[in-house]
Amino acid sequence: MHRDSPPPLEYELVRSRRRSLEVRVRVDGSVQVRAPLKLAAYRVEAFVDSRRDWIRDQQQRMAARPRVRWRDGDPCQYLGEPLTLRVAAAARARVARHGDELHVGVPDPHDEAAVSHAVHEWWRGLARTRFQESIERQFPWFAERGHRLPVLRVKKMRSRWGSLSRRGYINLSLALMQYPPAVIDYVVMHELCHLEYMHHGPAFHALMDRRMPDWPARKRRLDG
Known part of the structure; x- marks a missing residue:
């Protein structure tokens, strides 16, 4: 890998009988990618890489959200x-x-x-x-x-x-x-x-x- 290349994104891959690729960023900032059962791994990687900026933006947004409190008076x-x-x-x-x-x-x-x-x-x-x-x-x-x-x-x-x-x-x-x-x-x-x-x-x-x-x-x- 070229030393200037961005580090790979960590994500959970879930395969199912779907037809399209989808990426989700959870509240805790973790990433889940949903993909068709037989889609080649390199295509999944390319899709995730194309969404890198969006994923980072969503992770920053999640991190900036104030914690919801459940106390008397909240x-x-x-x-x-x-x-x-x-x-x-x-x-x-x-x-x-x-x-x-x-x-x-x-x-x-x-x-x-x-x-x-x-x-x-x-x-x-x-x-x-x-x-x-x-x-x-x-x-x-x-x-x-x-x-x-x-x-x-x-x-x-x-x-x-x-x-x-x-x-x-x-x-x-x-x-x-x-x-x-x-x-x-x-x-x-x-x-x-x-x-x-x-x-x-x-x-x-x-x-x-x-x-x-x-x-x-x-x-x-x-x-x-």
């Missing part, structure tokens, strides 16, 4: 509304909203992981209804095109907000429960548009422009 978001955590001791986990406060009871109120888990489970109990409503409200146009209603799965996703599988599942991140309904609708529309185009090329973005003309503004709220 802020917490629910559907875009700012709430204040009120954490107290309780025999078992419980969460309830009271006005602009989110009351969380856990056995050890100083255990931030336990507080985080309790809040995420509270989100999960509300997420399926919220996400399913958005899907069904925006789906009729796609139904007219002959598509079948995808099956919702709510998941903790480390590196993306949503995905659409060829097996008929729409996966949405539980963390979307922090964002306003307009942002949730954007992610849902993005995934529904993949029913027509399983890529992010010009045709996909043209469809997004037709179905949700203000999607770039909604995306900026999500990115921010």
Whole structure:
């Protein structure tokens, strides 16, 4: 290797029955590359190298993000509304909203992981209804095109907000429960548009422009 060549990037390679290459940068800065089963290794390496600058930018962005804290008095978001955590001791986990406060009871109120888990489970109990409503409200146009209603799965996703599988599942991140309904609708529309185009090329973005003309503004709220 030439001594001026940049050092190789470390990444996890996941092969599957997909058709395209994809690179993801996780919250912790680690990199995952997804590739077709039989794609030559040199092509994977070339793809990763072509995305080197983007990967570094994403890693720097992840590193600069402030750590989310889960203590009494800390802020917490629910559907875009700012709430204040009120954490107290309780025999078992419980969460309830009271006005602009989110009351969380856990056995050890100083255990931030336990507080985080309790809040995420509270989100999960509300997420399926919220996400399913958005899907069904925006789906009729796609139904007219002959598509079948995808099956919702709510998941903790480390590196993306949503995905659409060829097996008929729409996966949405539980963390979307922090964002306003307009942002949730954007992610849902993005995934529904993949029913027509399983890529992010010009045709996909043209469809997004037709179905949700203000999607770039909604995306900026999500990115921010």
